[in-house]
Every structure is written in C-alpha cells, then in structure tokens.
Amino acid sequence: MNESKRKIPLLIDTDPGVDDALALLMAFEDPDHQLLGLTIAAGNVGLKHTVANALKLCEIAGVDVPVYAGCPVPLVHEAEDAAYVHGLDGFGDTNYSPAARQPEAEHAALAIIRLAKQYEGELLLVTLGPLTNLALALRLDPALPSRIARLVVMGGAVTGLGNTSIPAEFNIAFDPEAADIVFRAFPRFDLVDWEAVLRHGFLHTDFEDWLARGDARAHFYDGISRKTREWSEGKRGAHWHSADALAMVAALAPGGITRREVRPIRVETEGRLSRGATPVDWSQRTGQAANAGIVMDYDQAAFEARIRACLGV
Ligand code: BDR
Ligand code: CA
Numbered sequence: 001m002n003e004s005k006r007k008i009p010l011l012i013d014t015d016p017g018v019d020d021a022l023a024l025l026m027a028f029e030d031p032d033h034q035l036l037g038l039t040i041a042a043g044n045v046g047l048k049h050t051v052a053n054a055l056k057l058c059e060i061a062g063v064d065v066p067v068y069a070g071c072p073v074p075l076v077h078e079a080e081d082a083a084y085v086h087g088l089d090g091f092g093d094t095n096y097s098p099a100a101r102q103p104e105a106e107h108a109a110l111a112i113i114r115l116a117k118q119y120e121g122e123l124l125l126v127t128l129g130p131l132t133n134l135a136l137a138l139r140l141d142p143a144l145p146s147r148i149a150r151l152v153v154m155g156g157a158v159t160g161l162g163n164t165s166i167p168a169e170f171n172i173a174f175d176p177e178a179a180d181i182v183f184r185a186f187p188r189f190d191l192v193d194w195e196a197v198l199r200h201g202f203l204h205t206d207f208e209d210w211l212a213r214g215d216a217r218a219h220f221y222d223g224i225s226r227k228t229r230e231w232s233e234g235k236r237g238a239h240w241h242s243a244d245a246l247a248m249v250a251a252l253a254p255g256g257i258t259r260r261e262v263r264p265i266r267v268e269t270e271g272r273l274s275r276g277a278t279p280v281d282w283s284q285r286t287g288q289a290a291n292a293g294i295v296m297d298y299d300q301a302a303f304e305a306r307i308r309a310c311l312g313v
Contacts, residue, residue, distance in 0.1 A: 045088065050090055249302070258296075
C-alpha cells in the first residue's frame with residue numbers, strides 16, 4: 001500500500017534576525033514537517049521589524065504560512081536589542097520593499113495555545129528568540145507542556161561562555177524572567193546553546209560559494225546577511241556561526257545529534273554579573289529533575305548539507 005507518511009506539525013517562535021532567516025529557510029524546505037505558522041518575538045530588533053522580516057522572508061521563499069505578532073517587550077525589564085549584529089531593521093538594512101501580506105490579528109501567545117490544543121500530543125515547537133511569547137502562553141495555559149510533543153530551544157550558555165555578557169546568551173538575557181518560566185514549566189526540552197553553536201561553525205569562504213551558486217533565496221540571504229558576516233569575520237575569524245540554523249536542524253532531523261547530555265538547568269534572573277546565565281547542574285548536586293536535553297554535537301556534514309539545500313545549491 002502506498003501510504004504517505006504523516007507530517008509532523010511544526011510551529012516556530014522567532015525574532016528574525018539574520019540567523020533566524022537561515023533557520024526559517026531550512027524549515028520551509030523540510031519535507032517531513034507541516035509548518036503551521038510563525039509566532040514573532042521582539043529580540044534581535046523591535047517587533048515591528050521582526051514581523052516585517054518574517055513576512056518578507058515568506059514572500060521571497062514563496063511560503064504562505066500565517067505570521068502572528070507577539071509581545072513587543074520582555075515580560076518585566078526593558079532589554080537592549082542586537083541591531084549592532086543584525087542591522088537596524090534586523091535584516092542588514094538593505095531597504096527591501098515590504099511584503100504584500102499582513103500579520104494575522106491573533107496574538108502569538110494565543111496562537112501557540114490554540115495550535116497546541118489543535119495538534120495535542122503532536123506539535124513540535126521550536127523557539128529561536130527570547131521566550132516572552134511562550135512564557136505568556138504558559139501563564140494563560142499552564143497545561144501547555146503536556147500538549148506539546150517536543151520543544152526545542154535555541155538559547156543559553158551551558159558552561160558560562162556567553163555572547164551578550166560574560167556568562168549569558170542573547171535569547172535568555174533579553175528576557176530572563178520568560179526563560180525562567182519556560183525552563184521551570186517544561187519537564188523536558190532540547191536545548192541548543194551558544195557553546196554548541198561555536199563548535200558548529202562553517203567557513204565563510206564555503207558559505208560565500210553557496211550563496212553565489214544558490215537561487216533567489218540565496219540571493220536575498222546574501223544581501224541581508226552581508227553586514228553580519230562582515231561583523232562576524234572581524235570578530236570571530238574564518239568561521240560563520242548560525243545559532244538558529246543549528247537549533248533548527250536539531251529540531252527537524254534529531255537523528256543527526258551525535259551527543260546529548262540530559263541535565264537540570266535553570267535561569268539566573270538576578271545577579272550583578274550573571275543575569276540571564278543558565279547554570280547547568282553538571283554533577284547532579286541538587287537532586288533536581290533533569291529538564292534539558294543539551295545538544296552537544298551534531299553531524300556537521302549533515303548540517304551543512306541542509307544549509308546548502310535551503311539556499312538552492
Ligand atoms: C541568538 O541570539 C540572536 O541574536 C540570534 O538570532 C540567535 O537566536 C544567538 O545568541
Ligand atoms: Ca533568533
């Protein structure tokens with residue numbers, strides 16, 4: 001019998017963002033998942049831009065999924081964006097013409113709740129930005145974790161090698177209270193942290209070659225990522241790191257995860273030097289239940305093959 005395989009329903013919370021864009025192109029391309037929509041966070045830049053960027057990327061890729069705008073600010077404290085990495089508009093300030101489509105009227109947090117109920121026990125939720133929308137959804141529907149089949153979070157720095165302060169990674173540091181709510185609420189989630197990202201860079205020279213050989217998606221991505229790549233090359237050298245793309249490949253194709261450590265993890269919401277840090281109980285001192293499957297390593301060749309495919313190479 002020729003029975004086609006049922007696709008896994010997928011929802012992505014994201015703050016595009018140059019590396020979010022690469023992750024989204026990868027998700028658009030995936031044959032085994034049914035993308036239900038994009039819920040949009042503020043983070044890399046303000047919500048107005050992250051929503052506009054998501055809509056534009058969908059248009060460029062020819063993908064017609066609903067886009068839901070979420071919270072414009074963190075739950076409790078104001079936070080600085082990452083426009084110095086992604087450009088003032090979050091997409092490299094290329095002055096692109098706005099997408100024709102508008103976002104949906106429904107709030108991102110309500111869309112998360114509704115879709116988790118509609119696809120109860122099946123939904124793959126991937127977060128690529130600050131966790132504000134998901135935390136709000138959890139406050140409105142505390143039973144949410146029991147409805148979601150798998151949560152994959154890009155965030156944290158599991159031995160304290162941060163990228164936004166000494167110990168903290170951007171997505172967590174932007175809204176630590178939200179991350180704390182999420183990390184406490186989900187009994188188990190997969191975490192792709194900044195330190196894993198640093199172990200999975202790929203050469204700028206290779207990436208430039210893929211961009212040159214790719215299709216319209218590669219052409220658009222070349223433009224929006226140029227400033228960030230130049231900034232990255234000056235700061236981090238020969239390798240380009242796409243945090244959200246690594247999280248996405250681990251979400252879409254978990255078979256490529258070659259090492260995962262399951263440990264308790266929490267979020268520091270206070271501390272003069274450590275707000276937003278994500279301490280991991282590596283030596284099981286606390287007796288707390290292990291809530292995070294920390295992705296330590298991923299098949300690098302498979303990761304790069306996915307990136308090439310989503311650029312049309
Ligand atoms: C994360 O922060 C953002 O700047 C990126 O989009 C990524 O989600 C990396 O720390
Ligand atoms: Ca992001």
